[in-house]
Amino acid sequence: MKPKKIGILGGTFNPIHLGHLVMAQQALNQLELDEVRFMPDYLPPHVDHKDAISAIDRVNMIKLAIADNPKFNLELCEVKRKGKSYSYDTMKELTTSNSNDKFYFIIGGDMVNYLPKWYRISELLKIVTFVGVNRIGNQKSNEAPVLWIDSPTIGISSTDIRSQIQSKQNLKYLLPDNVITYIKENQLYE
Template identity: 50%
Template sequence: MFEGGIKLKIGILGGTFDPPHLGHLIMANEVLCSLELDEIWFMPNQDPPHKEKARNVSNENRLAMLNLAIAGHPNFKIETIEFERAGRSYTYDSMILLKEKYPTAKFYFIIGGDMVEYLPKWHRIEELVDIVQFVGVNRPSYRVQTPYAIQSVEIPSISISSSLIRKRMKDGKTIRYLVPDSVRKYMEENQLYES
């Protein structure tokens, strides 16, 4: 992947992916194409610092759904570095490890408008902005404004969230066209998020 000293441009999309949905995939694909990146790495987190509630399903289930969601896209990969560490999943710590592992890569960390507004509260943000290029994408009800240097990418406005999907599953409502069909089938077969 990194042979011959070629400097690849890698987008990192972190999240709980509990479950992954079409909004995640659209965001990743739009940034991939807009910034002409080589790959997007989906990085599921272990214990996100900005969320108090525990995950709703196991790491194994989240990973299985993510694999199904990105199947067929040649430029989408999964990076499990945060599964390999105990404790809070701080982006700074993960990116230091990735920079050591892939010194020739240039990393673009993709965040939605909600996280752009939250950036001043990120762990070691002043150092983090020196090692990654943040990419902010528009999200309904949020402005992509911050004192930090971020690249902005406009994407189609999609108001889908993992919490919406979990609620619909719990209430027995349809999630068709909100998640890839393979993910929907996996959720149904494994009775995930049902009441």
């Protein structure tokens, strides 16, 4: 069986937005990946978990956001494992169970400088290729072993979206329409 090139885009996705989808599509295109898996964390080790809604709602929104792209999939290993989500533990599990495949861990260019602080980063670098998504305003760092790709700049953040929901602003063109509907129907972030 031919080895697959699999992109992993991890995060809290609180909520998933068009910026996430553009990053994933650019990585898919530029690296000629077979698929990109969106991997929501259960409990991020670096974020105050009280700010994140339930993993079930975040997973449901990801399913809605990626439903129309056959090369986008959902990776639930961190949600199923529960507890704090460390990328090393997750990628060790995935590379062990998919030993023929090559994994590309996609991160925003702003996160590259934080890589030295990641849990067991030297071991993680041996099992995955990090992909930095370059955006305007980011300085490409050559200190970390990262494969850089370019992406259109879309200045959308989940934090800003949550704030806009609380102030009852229109979310059109920030999130997929079906995700906006889900948020409204479930009264999330209010």
